[in-house]
Amino acid sequence: MSLHKIVLLIYPGVNPFEFGVACEAFGIDRSDDGLPVYDFVVASETDKPIPMSNGFTVTTGHRFEEALDADLVIVSAGADTSTPPAALAVLVAAHANGAVVTGLCSGAFALGEAGLLDGRRCTTHWLHAAELAARFPAAEVDPNVLYVCDGRVYTSAGTAAGLDLCLHIMRTEHGARVANAVARRMVMPAHRAGGQAQYIEAPLPPSGSDGLSELMDALLAELPAEHTVNSMAARVNMSPRTFARRFAETTGTTPHAWLLRQRVLLARRQLEAGHEPIELIARRSGFGTAALLRHHFQRHTGVAPTAYRRSFSATGSPV
Incomplete structure (x- = not known):
């Protein structure tokens, strides 16, 4: 040009x-x-x-x-x-x-x-x-x-x-x-x-929809715990296959992808709020290890947790 x-x-x-x-x-x-x-x-x-x-x-x-x-x-x-x-x-x-x-x-x-x-x-x-x-x-x-x-x-x-x-x-x-x-x-x-x-905020869980809204609200409070399609399906009295299909119809994504997204969002809020070590934030967010957090955080946001903290933390403290 x-x-x-x-x-x-x-x-x-x-x-x-x-x-x-x-x-x-x-x-x-x-x-x-x-x-x-x-x-x-x-x-x-x-x-x-x-x-x-x-x-x-x-x-x-x-x-x-x-x-x-x-x-x-x-x-x-x-x-x-x-x-x-x-x-x-x-x-x-x-x-x-x-x-x-x-x-x-x-x-x-x-x-x-x-x-x-x-x-x-x-x-x-x-x-x-x-x-x-x-x-x-x-x-x-x-x-x-x-x-x-x-x-x-x-x-x-x-x-x-x-x-x-x-x-x-x-x-x-x-x-x-x-x-x-x-x-x-x-x-x-x-x-x-x-x-x-x-910069994208977390979408709100859908209302109604076969008890999925209540399940998603509960999962948001239990993100550090381990969740599988089988365990989530059992909580809403569905077969795993039916649950996965209904979940995708309701949210536009899979249960696994939704959980990862919510865990990244939880990690974001913790990075913004303070200067706790990455290892602690990884455990609190349900990733378990700092390496796993870094991998999924970079994939979802395009930046590393340390770079995100520098941009959005009120303290800007190094990790």
Whole structure:
């Protein structure tokens, strides 16, 4: 990608933070540090004031047609996930003309409405990932990563992950020196380890459903204990095969995978709350050994327990 002209599309309901992410990354003159300066344009459909999601308005001097010869076109998150037809048309045309199109956070829905996610891997904020997958079944939605670049279609997870993607674009186009220098100016890391899986909260157990809700509530209080499909099935008076099938129908996952997930979440809370040794946290979470905890924690969150503690613990104490 040759990165010179960058157009940010704005329409009613856009969130100011994600809008500001693109402006901060590409719209500031940093030539005093020897960094690239872009032809950065904010474009709207008309010259009327555009209401943002929190009530104030923005007026631009440029129209959507600016995107037709852009190298990079960006749509940011909005208060809802519907996109004006004119914005969809210019996204399709810009992409056909060779531009990279980027959706920050729920801006991915605009790319989906434009048909640009079909057959592609993409992401969005984990809160919206299920809706994105349901609305655009031809897309491959990955809710665990910070950003995805598939061909000339880029998407990012929520809020700050938009900055991660912008820095990645700079790193790809100009090299690590430029991306690192811009990150220092913004007082943020040039690259974050892991993905957004480390930020996803625990889902609530389902209600009703053949006593499974009561069983899951009980298991959450007994995570350090050993549980098998046979022992869990016996507690709800089902055969192991019927239990496994009903559990998967209710939760979308297997009993074993659900237990692992809950144990990782329990370990996360302990890492956030204090500075107990990893071995103790492993026992309290039901993993038994520190090695097993590290293995499953890294697999589920994308980061090691020590790195997670450094990022989220109130004390930041080393392990």
